[in-house]
Amino acid sequence: MSLLLALxxxxxxxxxTFTCTPTAVWDGDGxxxxxxxxxLRLAGIAAREMDGHCRANxxxxxxxxxxxxxxxxxxxxxxxxxxxxxxxxxxxxSLSCRSAGPAGGSRTAxxxxxxxxxxxxxxxxxxGTVLRWDRYWRDHRCG
Numbered sequence: 001m002s003l004l005l006a007l008x009x010x011x012x013x014x015x016x017t018f019t020c021t022p023t024a025v026w027d028g029d030g031x032x033x034x035x036x037x038x039x040l041r042l043a044g045i046a047a048r049e050m051d052g053h054c055r056a057n058x059x060x061x062x063x064x065x066x067x068x069x070x071x072x073x074x075x076x077x078x079x080x081x082x083x084x085x086x087x088x089x090x091x092x093x094s095l096s097c098r099s100a101g102p103a104g105g106s107r108t109a110x111x112x113x114x115x116x117x118x119x120x121x122x123x124x125x126x127x128g129t130v131l132r133w134d135r136y137w138r139d140h141r142c143g
Contacts, residue, residue, distance in 0.1 A: 028068025041103035
């Protein structure tokens, strides 16, 4: 297995800080693919799935999955095309992230700061396209 593939399949350990340079977005809460390897799920928020449904036992926002994805894409520098997988390409400066631990599969739940210092999960809440997921939000605060 190549080193890059091994990194992509690795969940960043909880509380470890890491850098993510976003390259692609799937939906409003992730995964966000990082050039460094990790695949992020934004911590503390919930968006609709791309087929429009909400998973059982999680908050269900009124906004469509497309609206949430597009809001995240805009926060990450805007769309730069799409991949064959359906992911939207993005290009922005690196995010500074702290792992909240595993998020299912090979994804890392993470709290990330945008290049301008804004908390990405908080910025997504402000778009009105996602909801706070109290189970995972815990004592997190928006600045």
